[in-house]
């Protein structure tokens with residue numbers, strides 16, 4: 118049996134733009150193939166004008182030579198996507214391409230206070246990455262790591278792990294991942310040996326900004342590689358913020374890539390928290406490969422930036438593999454958040470669960486979700502669930518959602534749902550029946566809508582930081598001031 | 604306390620008429636029970652009284668402590684002291700139970716002109732109520748009803764009743780899904796909360812709840828109407844012969 122269930126959302130909210138697409142399997146545009154390009158000479162300048170201006174030769178540290186050569190070669194024939202590409206249909210990156218982007222100079226001044234402000238008490242180590250560069254003098258906990266564990270730059274990492282760099286992004290990364298490969302000043306390597314256990318590693322990414330008025334912006338290309346050996350346990354918390362004050366409008370471009378390789382029975386918890394400054398462009402690729410019986414639990418909170426795009430691809434490469442994904446995206450004034458996720462199940466007895474939640478709180482905000490879960494023929498006895506809930510708080514708020522569960526195997530259990538709504542009347546009524554005013558109920562429900570996912574991060578300070586960001590964005594909504602009718 | 608006259612109501616979305624002229628009077632200190640087959644309109648009556656938006660009142664009146672209920676918003680009905688324990692309480696992911704309870708408590712206190720309780724004061728206020736219901740304090744930190752068992756949800760409803768100190772409690776099937784211990788705890792709490800000044804209206808299918816909380820009046824509901832009113836004797840009759848033996852009117 119071949120079945121494909123596409124997202125069907127009842128566009129029930131008057132005055133709000135909703136578009137959904139049904140049963141449209143993902144087609145990768147040929148222009149983005151980096152394989153064929155890899156044979157081209159590394160010397161060739163990119164055809165794409167923006168790339169030609171943007172890509173500068175940067176020093177290549179130990180361990181990154183292969184990645185750099187491949188990426189630079191691929192860039193030669195790469196074209197930056199436009200809305201004519203299916204993959205970027207709703208994500209117009211023109212503002213990025215109009216910006217004069219230059220690699221950020223290394224060595225930006227960062228105070229200890231700023232790092233302390235982003236502390237994570239539960240972390241065994243904090244790695245501070247400034248404009249893509251590992252700053253050991255600002256980092257902590259790296260000298261007291263347990264045996265069999267490595268956290269640090271590529272130069273000191275186990276060679277067998279370093280070798281895996283690019284193994285996922287090479288075939289599955291998009292254009293921004295290729296750009297990262299050409300520009301990354303280093304690669305943070307987190308390696309946990311067989312049977313070892315590593316507590317939470319907090320990677321704090323800080324970025325310098327240019328003044329919002331000009332047409333230029335510094336770019337940084339932070340890169341991480343995580344390898345969890347057989348039967349090991351690890352946790353990674355990635356947090357992206359600007360170097361300026363909160364709600365700073367300064368411009369910059371972040372091109373992040375994180376590759377995660379889990380060997381058999383490894384368990385990983387991964388939080389990705391995007392709290393960039395309001396003027397930032399943020400592109401992130403997260404690429405994951407799970408060997409048999411490994412467990413990967415991913416939580417995302419994307420609340421910052423002006424244009425943000427996350428490409429998450431996960432491959433279940435062995436039987437009895439467990440994948441959990443939770444996403445919360447908040448699109449405030451002039452914010453665009455795009456999540457493209459692809460999960461491929463190729464082996465029997467896999468489990469996969471995805472919960473996507475998006476709030477659009479402003480008429481100029483837009484949320485995009487293209488979530489593909491593909492259960493291939495071999496993946497019998499799979500249990501897969503996917504749910505997308507979208508909350509549009511004002512007229513003209515827009516979401517383009519395409520949750521997409523493709524099932525080719527015949528013996529599977531799948532649940533699937535998508536809703537685009539105002540607040541759930543039932544919930545609102547429950548509060549009111551307990552004497553809580555409609556206005557207070559709305560506020561509590563809007564913040565709880567995201568909290569369901571954000572709480573999964575688990576680290577109270579970080580959850581609080583996200584909540585404060587959410588509160589700041591929602592405070593700009595006049596929703597709570599409008600009279601309520603019931 | 605509560606006087607309902609010739610109440611008719613329909614489902615707002617479909618226009619289907621559910622309540623076809625309900626009459627009911629609950630005086631201070633009284634306990635009433637409504638029994639009736641599934642689908643006879645018991646939950647609809649309960650929800651209409653607290654202002655559920657799914658239903659539209661098409662006729663009749665409901666006066667609660669001298670006020671016309673249908674002129675009040677749901678939150679105002681709650682402030683006035685009316686409470687419904689829902690048959691199927693919904694889950695509110697992301698909102699912690701303690702925050703929810705404190706918001707509710709303070710909303711009522713504010714409407715009564717009392718000072719709001721801060722988190723510490725509220726904790727002191729709620730702990731004895733948790734004990735009364737044999738509830739673990741960890742309940743407070745969980746999200747409202749999320750992942751609760753049927754019995755835990757019902758206990759949580761009664762906890763809300765205790766927190767709000769309502770004058771009139773409508774309890775829609777608080778006994779369904781409860782094991783023996785939970786039923787005893789819940790019934791004990793309701794008995795402690797009721798007084799000469801309060802009214803209770805219980806909706807149930809089973810006699811066992813009524814053995815714990817003794818009703819003064821028992822009503823039988825059928826097709827959106829109360830077709831018979833009596834005392835506990837009616838319940839025994841029902842146990843013996845089913846609803847058919849009770850009806851004064853033809854069921855068509």
Ligand SMILES: Nc1ncnc2c1ncn2[C@@H]1O[C@H](COP(=O)(O)OP(=O)(O)O)[C@@H](O)[C@H]1O
Pocket residue numbers: 614617619621639640641642643644645646647648657
């Ligand atoms: N929101 C609603 N939408 C449509 N039909 C409803 C709704 N609520 C109740 N009904 C219908 O009204 C009738 C009475 O339901 P209810 O009041 O729940 O009965 P009871 O609680 O006595 O079992 C049933 O036929 C039910 O299907």
Ligand SMILES: [Mg+2]
Pocket residue numbers: 645646647690775776
């Ligand atoms: Mg009912």
